[in-house]
Structure formats: structure tokens, C-alpha cells
Amino acid sequence: MAKKKKICAKVVSQRVISEGVMDMLLKTSLAEDANPGQFVGVYTKDKANLLPRPISICEFDKDDQTLRLVYRIAGKGTAEFALYGTGEVVDILGILGNGFPLDKAKDKKVLVIGGGIGVPPLLGLSKELKKENTDVTMVMGYRNADTFLSSEFENCGKLLIATEDGSVGTKGNVIDACRENGVKADVIYACGPMPMLRGVASYAKEIGAKAYLSLEERMACGVGACLGCICKTKNTDEHSHVKNARICTDGPVFDADDLDI
Amino acid sequence: MAKKKKICAKVVSQRVISEGVMDMLLKTSLAEDANPGQFVGVYTKDKANLLPRPISICEFDKDDQTLRLVYRIAGKGTAEFALYGTGEVVDILGILGNGFPLDKAKDKKVLVIGGGIGVPPLLGLSKELKKENTDVTMVMGYRNADTFLSSEFENCGKLLIATEDGSVGTKGNVIDACRENGVKADVIYACGPMPMLRGVASYAKEIGAKAYLSLEERMACGVGACLGCICKTKNTDEHSHVKNARICTDGPVFDADDLDI
Amino acid sequence: MNTKINIAGVEFKNPVMTASGTFGSGMEYSEFVDLNRLGAVVTKGVSNVPWPGNETPRVAEVYGGMLNAIGLQNPGIDVMCKRDLPFLADFDTKVIVNVCGKSISDYVEVVDRLADEKGVHMLEINVSCPNVKEGGIAFGQNPDALFEITKEIKKHARQPIIMKLSPNVTSIAEMAKAAEAAGSDAISLINTITGMKIDIYRRKFAIANKTGGMSGPAIKPVAVRMVYEASHAVKIPVIGMGGISNAEDAIEFIMAGATGVAVGAMNFHNPYATVEVVEGIEKFMKEQGIEDINDIIGCV
């Protein structure tokens, strides 16, 4: 694995893709080390804020040395990022986290499930899976008809959509959509809010699939040193010896069977 | 007196006029209320710094609504200001302080003495005095041949220069220059470091002149509320009743006879 | 929508006050804000006789805040009664006079002098200023001493009293309880946290007094914690302060358990801060459907 770095990146472009959701392209050599499901820590310029903001890599281009970040304006930091125009420089820390275990998809029927602001990292994943000609079904959950990134997902395989208000696709959540369409799979990759991930884990059990879940937690260091970002695991792990894995380094993607969520 | 305001100003232009000394022109309606010897509080954008930086008004143009600030890069705040280009917006608090008592100059022989970064506010003063056709001699003290603003002073009357290294004018300080040239006056206006001001006060006594000195002290509020910026006075004053005057509101310009410095 | 609060029988139009020593006697900031909009103006600490305060430099900036060691300079109670109270009487706001002293009798002298001042609605007793050698903080760092001075002042005060607590203690709950036990009508906290700054190039203290009291946003988390602990330790109302810059901050203190809140050092950053907090609280209540500000006191 490549060495982690704190490095200065440059904004190539940025635009609004949904209400309060930004799509930012960064030029940075860190792109060379990126894999789907990994993330970067983005620093604000406002010196009142000192901690990096963890943002998943939506897509990466190793040749162009670009990272695409899609994020929701959720507070002071992301509000600041949203103001950046082309050419703005920004400090980032990366590449962080383990990413999705793509090798598990080999010759398997794959299901990719995303919800809310958990959708973005799955785009890079789906594109990667498509490159390998994997049999992929994607199920993405949104609040309403504002289904950001969905047209790009459509290019990667079969896409199902669930919306809370029923305006597009299945009315309900992603699991409702899976059931409604009787989706089957050997391997599931998922990212989204915790209740959704719990749903995915039990759906995986139902259909006999392996599930890999990308988790979220408040972070400080992002590199495994502070033990701020742990999640509970079923077994004593190698690092903590107390059934706490670090989401920033042991994750963010975990085998659902290992988790106690 | 006009109401004080915290207001957003715009940088019209900025340039380096000497090593580490910046000359910034601001567009702001506060200019309408400005007088020579008054100052503004300039806020940084870096949120680690919350207090306004007191900077004297070097010159003002009520018609153009501009304030000219000339300042030395002395720390974090002024280093930030120095980076501002044309069009940058900046929060300022003003107009602060009393300014030089111009009425005392009427039909008098006037001496204007400045030292170091105390020089800038005297330019606006000298120009104002010139407008009134006052008989003015100016004595400005610098470290070396880098005598910023001196060409502009020359347009206002007789200019004497003192430099520490003797490269221009009198070798020594402003009082040395006064003595060397046998400068006489009825009224002295001065701004500069405390040792210089003490020298001015005793020189004024020697030649039988009234001296008005502009003082400096660390400030917090800038508006007379915190009592951070006091100087000692000879008599119990109206406000404090303890022989402490507030430099930000009772000053920065004081009658030397009132001060206990 | 109700923003009125009641502290020891005194009704405030809203919970927003000025923190003592950061707002002069109100006169200086009346150029920026309409004092009629405030819940209360809390004046700079006043003593029986004029105090000259400390040497300069008295203030220094630190990351997210400032240090001060004014040393309670004030013109004495006579000038306050002649000049500042009449000025404040013209506004439709409550007036709280902050009282300081070196000995119990100093405090009592001021409290007695204010007994007949109709325009003074409450007294805030500053036993927590870290910047004066004698008196002040000595009472504020020892629960027995705090009990004693509170008891004595209560005997004399005609207005309800607020004991203002120091954060420079091991247990704020213990101090709050001592004030309550001695009969204080309310408590306010926090005063400044003792800090130090050194100019490494000149090898000198940034503040002539060596140490100064720290205030501003940097101290807010400590202040919120102490307001939470204090308000859970006593039944009397708590006035919270320490780093409040906007309505969100003020609401954080209220949710932690404060009935009133005060804006201090941030007046220097934003002279409109007090009224912006008043307006921001109203906006928050509207957006969140909160009918009565009292409903969210200590709601966390």
C-alpha cells in the first residue's frame, strides 16, 4: 500500500448536482493510490476547524490524477468546500481506509446498494465492476425524485431506485426495492446510514450472500492513531484486542459477518 | 460625531512601499467621518484571530470615500492583510479615536514629528495643515535610506529627515534633527514609539511649544468599553476617575501636559 | 412565542445579557445596538472606591480568544450611581450591577450603597476575577469562603444576588452548592480561565500581570460543561457565559441548563453580537417550533 500523505490538491471544477449536494473534481497525485470505497480527509481553511473531514472517493482517474468527491453540505466544513471555485487549493489527507474488496466479486453475481449520501462511493465501485464485466445490479435509495448520479449508474448495469416519497422507483427503502424486484446476489457491497446497513446485513443472510458494508463514524486522526472511530466487532481483532475495529484504517468497509451492529 | 460602525470595505489597491510596509487603499463610506489622527480596527479573516487590528488613517478622501492605510507587517494579522489584492473585502470598525486637534494650529507655527510606523498618520495631517496654509515643518525619523512617504511629505512644506544609520538627513533621531536645525514651533503634533514621544514632550517644553502626542497600546474593543488600552494621566480624568485615559476613545492623541509618561 | 425568563422574581424580556466588563456601562455599545432589545445590561465590576487596575499591556490575543488583566479598574460606586445608572435608567432593559471588592466589607459597602437604587434589578457578585491579587478570586476558589461572603452579602442586599463563579476550581458543582446553601438567588458562570502568553522573541509575558483571564470561543466547551454541572447541582437559576458568539452558542448554554446567557469578549469581534443573539434565538424558536424559551432550558 502506498504511503499516506497530507498534500495540497487543486480544484479542477465544482458544481451542484442536487439540492445541497456538491460534485467536486480535485487534481492530486493521491489519485494514483485510490481504490473504490477509500476516502480522503479534507481540511478547511477556516482555522477554527482543525480536523480533516472524511469524504469518500466517488471516482478516481489515475491517468488524469483526479479524484471526484460528491458530498452533502452538512456543516461548517462542507459549507466552506462548497464555495471553492476552479483553481482553489485544498489540503487533503489520504488515501485513507481499505476500500471495497473487489476480488470477492470475481465471477460472482454482485449487488451494490447505496442510500443517501452513501451513494457516491458506489459509483466508482460500479464502474470498476463494469470494467471487469461483472454481473451487477445496483439499488440506490433517495429521499425524492432528486436522484443524483443515477444516470451515471445506469451506464454500469441494472439500476433500481427506491425513493422515500415514491416519486421514482419503489416507494420505500432500498431493501423494499430489492424485495419488490426479487434481487438475488452472491456478494453485496453497501454504503449508507446505519439502519440501512443493518437491513442489508439481514437481507444478505436471507438470500445467502456475503455483504461488505462501508461504515461511518466521527473521526479525528483518520489514520488509526486516536481510536476515535471504532465500531463493534464480533470477534477480538488483531489490533484492538477488545472487539473494536477502527473504521478509518481497518475499514471503512467490513465483512458484515465480522460486525456487531 | 458620527456613529461608529463595523462595516465591510473593499480594497481598491495595495502595494509595497518599503520593506515590509504596505500601502492599502480602501473604499468605504467611513471615510466621510475621518479626521487626521483617527484610526480604524481591521479584522482578519483567519478565525483564530478575533480582535480588530488598530491601524491609523494615513489619508482619507471624503469624495471618493477612500481610506489609505499604511502599515508594517508585524504579525499574523498584518501578514494576512498584506496578501489582499484589489477587490478583496475586509471588515473594519470605525471611525475610532479623537484625531489631532487641528484647531490648535490656527495661525501658529506648527511642527509635525513622526518616527517609524508612526509616520503614516502624519501625512494626512500635514496635507490638511497645508490646505489651511499653516506654517509647517515636518521631521520624520527612519531606520535607513528607505524613507517611505517622504516624497509626499515634501509637497506639504519643509521636511527634515533623521535616519538611525545617517544615510539620509541627520544621523540620529528626530529630536537630534530638530536641534541640528534649530526648529522652533508653537504647536507640535507627533506620533511614534514611546521613547520618541517622551523626547518630543521634553523638546516641546524646551522651546515653549504645546505638544499633542498620538499613543499606542494593545487594544481589545477599540471603543472604550474594555479598559484595555489605558495610559497614565497627570490628573483624574472625567471617565476613569483614576488617572487612566483610554487611548482608543479619549485618545489616541493627547495633550502632552495631561500625560504621565 | 415567549422569550421571557424569570430569575429570582425579576423578569427579563429575553435571556440575553452582556457579560460584565465587556460592555462598559452600556454607553459605548449603544452606538452599535439598541439597548432596549437586551434582556439585561450587566455593568463592569464596581468597588467602593475607584480602582486604578493593572499595568499595561492588559490584553493579548490568543487562538480563538483573548487574555485580559484589566485588574478591575473602575471609577468607584459614586460615579456609577451618578453617571452610569441614570444613563441606563432611560432604557427598557434590566440592569445588573457587577460588584467587586478586596474584603467582605468592601463588597458590603457597595451592596449597601445600591440598596435604594431603583434602577438596579440584580447584583452580580464577582468573586472570581483572576486578575487582582487580594480578594476576588480568593473567595471564588474555596467553598467555605464563598459560603461566608455570600451569606454576608445576602444580609445586606435589597436586590436578588447572583454569585459569579470562577472556572479555576476542581469542582464547580461544589462551588455552586456553596453559593446556593448560603442563599444566593442565582449563579453566573464562567468568569475567565487563567491563562498565559509569552512573546518568545522578546522573552516577555504578553500581559504585564503575567497571567490573564482567558475568554472567547476557545473556552466555550469548558463553560458549557460547567454550566451543565452547576445547573444539575443546584435548584437556583444559572446564567451561562463563556465564548458565546451567536444564537447557536447561546442555545447550547440554555440547553445545558442556563436560564440566562451573556455575551462577553465577542462584543469586541462583533459589536452587534448581543442583538444578533436575541434575533437568532427568536429565529431558532420559530424554525424549531419552540413556543416558550423556558421549555428548552436544560433539555439535553
Added chain:
Amino acid sequence: MNTKINIAGVEFKNPVMTASGTFGSGMEYSEFVDLNRLGAVVTKGVSNVPWPGNETPRVAEVYGGMLNAIGLQNPGIDVMCKRDLPFLADFDTKVIVNVCGKSISDYVEVVDRLADEKGVHMLEINVSCPNVKEGGIAFGQNPDALFEITKEIKKHARQPIIMKLSPNVTSIAEMAKAAEAAGSDAISLINTITGMKIDIYRRKFAIANKTGGMSGPAIKPVAVRMVYEASHAVKIPVIGMGGISNAEDAIEFIMAGATGVAVGAMNFHNPYATVEVVEGIEKFMKEQGIEDINDIIGCV
């Protein structure tokens, strides 16, 4: 130019250390900095048995700093001896193990276990963690309890010990004196200041533990003041920390009286911070013509 310092007979190549709990066991940050450049690596607190720590969220950001309530999660002393100490042994730096416990015997067990570890140069005894219910801070907020535990640990420790003090006390000088009187070889301070943050929209504490320990630049003035007070109260060396982000900050602590300094939360902001402090101190010494770093300890 000499940057070497000596604490209780242990020589450090420079005064710059890592603050316990902010640098893991050094492994995580060895991707960013060359550990050989540091005066010492101070490890995360370790107890006799593995500790699971607190619920999440364990961290929250505040103005100019952060709160944490990790709750001293650690894999226990056995794992440290098997995994972390061998890793650190490969570097030319000093190793200080930070020890935590719930009872005196917990601490003693760890201290005994480390007695024969050649690669451990000093022990830092954490009696000041505000985030665990029992033990920890209880020893750190009472001078008698501090005296007792220090005395007991001194009986067992083969390495020189550093008692790590809590800032959440009325008198840091008194605590420093108690540690010295009981035989501590050095003291370090400050640990975090107890703080709280409330999410006003969700009406919830930002930290599951309700309170968390505050660290980062926001606490620096308090830390500098306490290092000054402590180092003037005792003769044993002081290791200073609290908000150090760069060499200027480190030098401020040294001038206040610290022999060593530690970089904590700012590693999270700038993973290169430790080595940048080392280099910045050298640059400052060169520019200011300082021959020996020891010449400026407490020089203010």
C-alpha cells in the same frame, strides 16, 4: 548547537515528544514522519488488561480544538510488550510508556510488568484522564491521593516516572508539589480540560460520554500558565503540552519552564507536526543565537 535535554538521567536528543494517545504506538505516524527524529515517542495509555473504552461518538470538533472521550481503550500490557515495544525498539528515540489503571494495584501491575523491558526509558503515569469513571482522574484531582499513588508506584518502578497532571484542579502548584514530595522523577502536563458540546438541533451531546477532554490550540494559554506555575513550584523537570502546533508554541512552553514538550491533537491536523517542531526549534535557536536549548528553559 545543543538540543539535548536530560530528564531524570535519561537523555533525549531533543525536547520534542508525542502526547500520549495522539500518536498510537508510533506505527501509524511512521508513514508520515521519521521517528528517529523525535526526542521520544510516548505511547497510548496501557492498562493491565485490555480496555474496551467508551461508546461512540468519541470525538467532536470544537473551536480551535477537539473533545475526546476515548475512555482509554487499549489492548493491554501484554500486547504492548509483544507488538508495540519491539516495533519501537528499531528506532533511535526514547520510549515512554503511558500507564493507566482503575486502582493502585492496576497501575502497579503494569509498572511491574515493564520493569525488565530494556526498551522502555520512562513511565508516564496517567492519573488525569477525565473520560473514565473510576480511577484515573480521581487520583489526579486530590493531592493526597496523588501522593499516595505516586509513592506506591515509585516503590515498584525500575524506570524513572513522570506523573501526568490534570488541569481540572484549583491549584496545579499543589498537585505538582504532591507528586514531587512522593518522589516522582518528573511531571507532565496538561492532560485535557473537561468540556462539553451539545448538538442543539438534535438536542444531544456531541460525545456519547456527555463530557470529553478538550485539547488543541484553544487550550494553549491555560497549559502555558499551568506549566509556568508547576515548574516554579517544584524542582523536578516538567514536560509541557497542550495545543502545541509549531516550534513557536513549543518554545513558549520551554520558556515557561518546560524541559520537554509534547505534540498532541495537532498531529491530527498536521501529521508532520512533530518533526516540523524539531526543525523549527533548531531554526529558532540558530536565528536567535541560542547555543543550548537548556539555556532558555524557564527564561521568561
